[in-house]
Amino acid sequence: MALSLGASKTGKAPASQGIAHRLDIQCARGCPADTETPVRPAAIPPPDLRDRHHLDAITLRIATCADLEEALPSVLRELLDMLNGCPESGTAHSATGELCVVHRAPGQATNTVISPAGIALSAAARQRLQEVVRDIGRDPGARQQASGIAGTPGGVLIALTDAADRGETGRGATGDDWLWLGEPAAPAPSRETPLAHAVIDALSRGLALQQQQARHAEDRQAAVAQALKNERRQLAAELHDTLAQELSYLQMQSARLTRAAHHAPQEVQALAEEVHTQARRTFRQTRELINGAHATWGDAPLACVLEALIEEFETRSSMVFELDNRIQSLHLPDAQSLQVMFIAREAMTNSVRHARATHLRLQLLYQSSGPQPAARVLLTIEDNGCGFDPAEIPAAHFGLGIMQDRARHLGAEFAITQPRQGGTRVTLSWERRDT
Structure with a gap:
């Protein structure tokens, strides 16, 4: 030629x-x-x-x-x-x-x-x-x-x-x-x-x-993404300067109320303790929203996001955390990484607070069926705790519903199961779109 x-x-x-x-x-x-x-x-x-x-x-x-x-x-x-x-x-x-x-x-x-x-x-x-x-x-x-x-x-x-x-x-x-x-x-x-x-x-x-x-x-998409990021940060700043400050005060006062009700009737003690628990929980969730609004990972792969999450929980718990990453490099836009991070954080929080677990394992891998190339990403969060029945969760505890909503926003499949050996397994699976 x-x-x-x-x-x-x-x-x-x-x-x-x-x-x-x-x-x-x-x-x-x-x-x-x-x-x-x-x-x-x-x-x-x-x-x-x-x-x-x-x-x-x-x-x-x-x-x-x-x-x-x-x-x-x-x-x-x-x-x-x-x-x-x-x-x-x-x-x-x-x-x-x-x-x-x-x-x-x-x-x-x-x-x-x-x-x-x-x-x-x-x-x-x-x-x-x-x-x-x-x-x-x-x-x-x-x-x-x-x-x-x-x-x-x-x-x-x-x-x-x-x-x-x-x-x-x-x-x-x-x-x-x-x-x-x-x-x-x-x-x-x-x-x-x-x-x-x-x-x-x-x-x-x-x-x-x-x-x-x-x-x-591409410029329009980048401009929209930047505008959303700026809006999130502005909202986070407003939450910090208003609602977070008020909730911090409410948390301290509810703690004083709990101590003051120590010699009160049992019903009053229980009510004071419940108010203090809800105040602490609301303050923690508000702080997580503020931190999430400021979170950005640039070109960091998803595994780095999960590693940062594990480091955060290791400072707050005596549990053993393990990350089994079988994907060399998986990059997601900030908005998607944020949703995955929130789902993983909620699952890990539940394990730390309610499961009485000593070990928690996160696994990230490509999911394939038979000889076909891997078409989906699978994130598994599994602990060795006491387990629970999702059907028995009180309506006031809306963490599970929020995780399901976030999964739908991602276009992902979400499930909570109980392994045979005990504990709780949370799985999140979505279509592979990386290059």
């Missing part, structure tokens, strides 16, 4: 004269692959009006698609049919053997080869294209010749992304897209470069707009 690799002087695509002329160079017989042929300026007539309308519609489809790798194959098939000529139209366009886009989304380190629907490049050809694009990405203005796989026609590789966007290393904040137009195996009588030029322009504009829309969507 002989590839002619090129970008315009500025790195923009299409290079209106250089690229179109190279398409003719590749078809010229007797022209060595490594010969640099001078570019002859020529007037390029516009493509057929119907083709222009079709290409504008294709540009819009690319620009507005949600998933480029899902939408682009059918678009590329239409473009390939246009270049090879539609039988219904009776017009002969420039013949092209193969066509594909080598795509790298913003933030990704590897390129993906996207072929037209119904056409698949060989694994060797795809790998070769990825290697060449990776190499040329380091020097956006480079022109080079590469030889490759026997039995595959040659072609031209064209930059669809501005060199300034790719950056010096080819790993800029934006994506990186290249179009490969392969020669047909049999000689073509002619090539109509104006249509090829228009196809390249439609692809270039569509991909640039799609990347722009994707960046704007």
Whole structure:
């Protein structure tokens, strides 16, 4: 496979004269692959009006698609049919053997080869294209010749992304897209470069707009997430300055009431103790809400969140805590990590306060069924305490209901069971969405 690799002087695509002329160079017989042929300026007539309308519609489809790798194959098939000529139209366009886009989304380190629907490049050809694009990405203005796989026609590789966007290393904040137009195996009588030029322009504009829309969507999501975080922190500050202060005072006064009622009738003692218990519990829950509103883990994996939670409980309890982490790296957004942390904290709090347990184990692993790849994440919290029947929990104790609500918010499955050996097991399972 002989590839002619090129970008315009500025790195923009299409290079209106250089690229179109190279398409003719590749078809010229007797022209060595490594010969640099001078570019002859020529007037390029516009493509057929119907083709222009079709290409504008294709540009819009690319620009507005949600998933480029899902939408682009059918678009590329239409473009390939246009270049090879539609039988219904009776017009002969420039013949092209193969066509594909080598795509790298913003933030990704590897390129993906996207072929037209119904056409698949060989694994060797795809790998070769990825290697060449990776190499040329380091020097956006480079022109080079590469030889490759026997039995595959040659072609031209064209930059669809501005060199300034790719950056010096080819790993800029934006994506990186290249179009490969392969020669047909049999000689073509002619090539109509104006249509090829228009196809390249439609692809270039569509991909640039799609990347722009994707960046704007990410910016909006980040802005919403930051606004929610700021709102949580503002609410936490208000809770700290108002409700938490009042509850702290109420907790101290209820403790005094309990001591003062020491010689009172049994009914009054029980009532005072209940008031003090509820005051302490409400104050603790308010403090947890305030701490949770300020919690942020950035790019830390979920295992680090659980480790921090264990360290917190180790300072408050004599129980032995164990973390069995079987996932190397699982990153969740702050909002999801916060929900998982609250569920785990409530389960651990119940074990410390009510289970009379001496050991608590957290296990994090991928859950799979049979030979299929792991599709879910499973978090298990299990103690060796006395256990309990969820059906017998009084309505006033709403911790279990809150955990269930948080699990529904996560789209997770939540369950409380009693192992045969005793104790309590809390399981939280959700769909694996990490990369």
